[in-house]
Amino acid sequence: MSAPPPPPPSSTFPPDLRLPSLDGLRAFEAAARLGTFERAGDELAVTASAVGKRIGALEELLGVALFQRGAKALALSAVGKEYLAQVRSALALLAAMPLHQRAVQRKQRLRLSAPPTFARQVLVPALPEFSEQHQAIELEVVLSVPFLDLAGADAELAVRHGPVDPNGPPPLWRDHLIPLASPALLAADTLRSPADLARVPLLRTPVDPWLPWLRAQGLDWPEPDQGPRLIDLGLVLEAARCGQGVVLARPALARRWLGSGALRPVFGVGRTPMLQADTAYHLVTVGTPTPATLALSHWLHDVGARAAAEGLALVSGPA
Structure with a gap:
């Protein structure tokens, strides 16, 4: 038999207390x-x-x-x-x-739900800019796990990952998929063409499967079925940084690793084949839009476009 719940705390105020207005x-x-x-x-x-x-x-x-x-x-x-x-x-x-x-009472509190890798690699580095531009908005960020359908609670805006609908609202950006690997893994094996990937581990995530990219390169291979299956895109990038295999990455999310040299395009900058992803990050407004949610929406689209352009430049080389 379970123990009865504890009684509610008693009032610390005497019953004859007189409080003025x-x-x-x-x-x-x-x-x-x-x-x-x-x-x-x-x-x-x-x-x-x-x-x-x-x-x-x-x-x-x-x-x-x-x-x-x-x-x-x-x-x-x-x-x-x-x-x-x-x-x-x-x-x-x-x-x-x-x-x-x-000053605090005038602030508009706004909660944004976002997937972990998007939040860490795109949103958080740019937050000082939003705070400076919108000082009257107090932004709270909560994490979601979209592939497992775990959404952040009570958010006015939500960043979600899903298929691109040509007839729907535009996503935050259209990204590409490109194989990346650590310098240590690339030094251990000479990779000159997509077919050479048969000699190295291909890191797996159901969020970005390999099959569309492999088919685009003319490779009739099945989806890789060896090694851990990582749900979060940031975990796959980190596994690649540790030299565990090749990751099929989105450059906008991999900017930190690309900029530091921790990850590199498998066949070299400007020479590694890319494929436009058929999924993207979308912004969903929960409830009636307000000036605060519209301001955050415009800012997120701008930040996303800049992240995509920067990531593409890192893997494509000089224009």
């Missing part, structure tokens, strides 16, 4: 600091009468007079002076909380 506390503090109800009203954007009513309600709740009645100038009572110090401390604590500050 924040409006009343702010009216009292402003009037005490500025010396008149009129000035306090100007600061709080209410009338002097509203300030007086708020302070009156506060005094009625507390059962004490906070100001001296009958004095020509607004003056605190002895109790009011003591209470003012306590109120200022409490208001300062509340004002210091980031969620209570207007």
